[in-house]
Amino acid sequence: MTDSCWCEINAKKRFIKTILIIFLMVFGVCFFQHSPAQAAITETSDNEFPLYPAIKPNVDFWISIFTKYSKSHGVIHDINNPSIIYEVVQLGSSETVSANSCNQKIKTAAIQKYREILLKLSKEPPPSSDEETRVASLFGQHATPAHFELAASNIRCQTGLSKEFKEGLIRAGAVLDEFKRIFKSHGLPADLVYLPCVESSYNFKAYSKLGAAGIWQFTHETGKIYMNIDYVVDERRDPYISTDAAARLLKKNYQVLGEWPLAITAYNHGLTGMLRAKNAAGNYENIFKTYQGPSFKFASINFYSEFLAARIVAKNHEKHFGNLRFQNPAAFQTVKTKGFLTVKDLMDKFNLSIEDIQTLNPSLRPPVFTEKKYIPKGFNLKLPKIFSIHEIDNRMAGLYKSGQKPSRFHKVRKGDTASSIARLYSIKLNDLIRSNDLSRKAALFIGQNLRIPVRDEIITAKKQPDKTKIPVPSSEPVVLSNPEQESKGLPAPDLIKPATGLDPMIGAAATPGYEPPADPIFDSIAEPLTDVVAINPRIDMSDIKILQIEKKGGLPIGVIKVEAEETLGHYAGWLKVSSQEIRKLNAFKVKDTIPIDRTIKIPLKKTTSQQFEEQRFEFHKEIEEDFFGSFSITGVETYEIKNGDNIWRLCENELEVPFWLLKKYNPDINFNSLQLKQKIKYPVIGKLKEK
Structure with missing residues (x-):
């Protein structure tokens, strides 16, 4: 064999060897990336978040909402097929009450316009005008009258979010790297960090009308499973703690x-709800195409599509928004408090402002900053990195208090006056009036709960509400269960006591500068509720106190009436016992729901009656303060019950009003047995400007 032949054979061998090495390298990388040990895959791939052909129109729609349209655009579209866009109407960009009302009228008029056109097309084809021809063409040449009739009842308006999405990406720059680390530490795809773009636009102060808080929009019920939430600390508002909680939930x-796709949709629809959908339709694609669960509506159907769109836009932000200057991560260090601290002492010792402490510790609730409460013992306090841990310990050593400030309240009795109550607790009359937003006359109602201000508390004056009069109906017990919350794996709300006609005020925004008189013109004697009362959301008539205490086997047993938003889980936490112990004490079965106003027994072996009442009082104040810290009531409207309406879906989807607030407007209605064409009142809720 010639030398040239040997050279040719060797060259072929080298070529084959090279190909083999490349093949092994590629195969090896793939093997190690997708081995069973890495089943959860920390590095994100498109295989984990597939873009199914069926949902592509929805994803494209949300990409446009996130990048093309602003809040001054109202996109009028088909609910089932968002790629069918009838028109983009111009909206006012102002956040005022009058502007919002005007925008709502524009949206309603546009939806009605296209509903009439579609109904006409369903009855009198072919089109008789250019506009009808244009609308018909959106459905393609094979559209039938049935298509148009269905579309007439499926028109929706979506406001653009491009400005909010862009600003959210900028804010996210401060936390994205740490969030990715958190998700990877749980063995999860790093791209899940883009989910808050959908939930809150990375607004760290986000709070929804229905009580979801923080960038991950945890509800109170779900949040309590993973985080600490009480009157002093709400970890839903801490971006790092809530991200770890979201990782565990996902x-x-x-x-x-x-x-x-199913796991992400369950973040919106609930794990129980998605298990039901999976059992009915199989995989995600089949669920998207065919599933018609009673609460599986537009928000849940589109949640995964929104996530995909947000992920695409975020990872290609330069294409849509140009070069962005992201916020830098905050430099801080964490120290666990060894006792209770006042914010004032912390400010003085470390030369910090309230804003500095609030920014680094967003989970601390307002009562801490008005000196109603101390920073709690065992709290992971974040401080600027300019101090050493040794220096922090030395400075804080002499600041600690031995216990938390109590939350005191007084239930108004017959014959009480504001002056007599102030004298009883050795407090200033003016402080009592301002703490409870009492009127100039300091009018009280028998059964009303008054908060007793504590020492050194900073009391902010609030504007007195506009007065409206409404009838006070009777307080008939109503049995409520919530299948929608149960489907999400959340406890059904147990009892909600009618608020004896007391209704939230119109325009309940705080106005600095208002000072109630040092001595009211009248020091009114507490009266029973009559036919009419003044509207004021701060008036609390709930039965917070334990009704009676009896003995069983030598142990104290309390009797209470269950109130709005309360569950057995809340009681168990406050009493330091298990829910099962409370069920056993009352002979409740696991699936039993508790009727409104029912009295139940609670064990007081680990908690005193005063401690229980204090925590119960704080729970309801927390809900109220959080809501009115973000929203005000701008008006009242009437809704007529339609076929298939369910009060929980009305609250969450149609009206966007929390049930506890809706109940105040309709104290005489049995929400467990709504009647067709029955009319209910609901408050129009306006967003307060963020400070």
């Missing part, structure tokens, strides 16, 4: 459901 969803 990991659980994925472990149960087996695919990310």
Whole structure:
């Protein structure tokens, strides 16, 4: 064999060897990336978040909402097929009450316009005008009258979000790297960090009308499973703690459901609800195409599509928004408090402002900053990194208090006056009036709960509400259960006591500068509720106190009437016992729901009656203060009950009003047995400007 032949054979061998090495390298990388040990995959791939052909129109729609349209655009579209866009109407960009009302009228008029056109097309084809021809063409040449009739009842307006999305990405720059680390530490795809773009536009102060808080929009019920939430601390508002909680929740969803499209949708629709959908329709694609669960509506159907759109836009932000200057991560260090602290002492010792402490510790609730409460013992306090841990310990050593400030309240009795109550607790009359937003006459009602201000508390004056009069109906007990919350794996609200006609005020915004007189013109004697009362959301008539205490086997047993938003889980936490112990004490079965106004027994072996009442009082104040810290009531409207309406879906989807607030407007209605064409009042809620 010639030398040239040997050279040719060797060259071929080298070529084959090179190909083999490349093949092994590629195969090896793939093997190690997708081995069973890495089943959860920390590095994100498109295989984990598939873009199914069926949902592509929805994803494209949300990309446009996030990048093309602003809040001054109202996109009038088909609910079932968002790629069918009838028109983009111009809206006012102002956040005022009058502007919002005007925008609502524009949206309603546009929806009605296209509803009439579609109904006409469903009855009198072919089109008889250019506008009808244009609308008909959106559905393609094979559209039938039935298509138009269905579309007439499926028109929706979506406001653009491009400005909010862009600003959210800028804010996210401060936390994204740490969030990715958190998700990877749980063995989860790093791209899940883009989910808050959908939930809150990375607004760290986000709070919804229905009580979801923080960038991950945890509800109170779900949040309590993963975080500490009480009157002093709400960890839903801490971006790092809530992200770890979201990672654990999403990991659980994925472990149960087996695919990310389902796990992500469950973040919105609830794990129980998605298990029901999976059992009915199989995989995500089939669910999207065919599933018609009673509460599986537009928000849940589109949640995964929104996530995909947000992920695409965020990872290609330069294409849509140009070069962005992201916020830098905050430099801080964490120290666990060894006792209770006042914010004032912390400010003085470390030369910090209230804003400095609030920014680094967003989970601390307002009562801490008005000196109603101390920073709690064991709190992971964040401080600027300019101090060493040794220096921090030395400075804080002499500041600690031995216990928390109590939350005191007084239930108004017959014959009480504001002056007599102030004298009883050795407090200033003016402080009592301002703490409870009492009127100039300091009018009180028998059964009303008054908060007793504590020492050194900073009391902010509030504007007295506009007065309106409404009838006070009777207080008939109503049985409520909430299948929608149960489907999400949340406890059903147990009892909600009618608020004896007391209704939230119109325009309940705080106005600096208002000073109630040092001595009221009248020091009114507490009266029973009559036919009419003044509207004021701060008047609390709930039965917070334990009704009676009896003995069983030598142990104290309390009797209470269950109030709005309360569950057995709340009681168990406050009493330091298990829910099962309370069920056993009352002979409740696991699936039993508790009727409104029912009295139940609670064990007081680990908690005193005063401690229980204090925590119960704080729970209701927390809900009220959080809501009116973000929203005001701008008006009252009437809704007529339609076929298929359910009060929980009305609150969450149609009216966007929390049930406890809706009940105040309709204290005489049995929400467990709504009647067709029955009319209910609901408050129009306006967003307060963020400070």
